[in-house]
Amino acid sequence: MIDLILDYLSNSSAITILVLVLLSAYLVTIFWIFIYRLLNLNSLIVNEQKSLDTLTSRGTDISPLSSLYKCSSGSSSKHILHACEISIIKDASFGISWLSIISSTAPFIGLFGTVVGILESFAKFSNQGKVGFSVIAPAISEALVATAAGIFVAIFAYTFHQILVRKVYELNTYIKAQAEILVAKG
Template identity: 50%
Template structure:
């Protein structure tokens, strides 16, 4: 969705820059706000940009939480697995490596899973954050062009 929004806003900005249009494209996020006022002003353009950024960054907090907590959850699972392994060792006659190694390796799977989840969550968090920044930048640029056109008319 963000890729489509960025593409729409980039086309709208290009049309403004090249003089192909005096206003934003009708599919632009800013268009809805501009259609409600007689004369574009800074406040309405900032509101449009702010709303767009708010909507586009909606899930970033959850991704950030997942990315930062999943390694710890994985480590907690590993610690529990190791504790169970040592607990079970006391009830067995043998404490050889062939008995301990499989149980410890099973416990380490939790750490690996936590790290894998963190890598993907953090990666997508950064990608979405960058796309939201691109959208914000495009909207700000369009707002500046529109405001400069209004100032030239005065």
């Protein structure tokens, strides 16, 4: 398998290698963003869920572990709580838009690599008189690897984006519920 990959890379053009390196960097980036943001969001959600449970069950004040408490400094002013909600969600969703950007650009980068690979293949074949399908097919299939890599990266980026957006929504729900309770308590 490694021999096959090394053989492919040794026969590839500089553009194809550049495209594959860029897509590899994209893949590393999306996994880093996903893992970092997921762990961060899960921690925030657990704290906000505990705080909401405490607020609804015992009727006490908001938990000091809550991001809403830290931001509002214990204030129950509707405007301050709303500003804190916006600030917390803005911070919680930081970096997620990069997943969307990567999911939309990765297939085009892969397609660019494929087009260049096919153009180079046809340039090689232009010197030969007759070229059969058995000669063209392997060259085109090698060029299609870039498109497959772009789609592969985009699938992960889009999936991770959707998971994190859902987590931000869940966090927002807990924060809004706490803010409404605090405002109602006055």
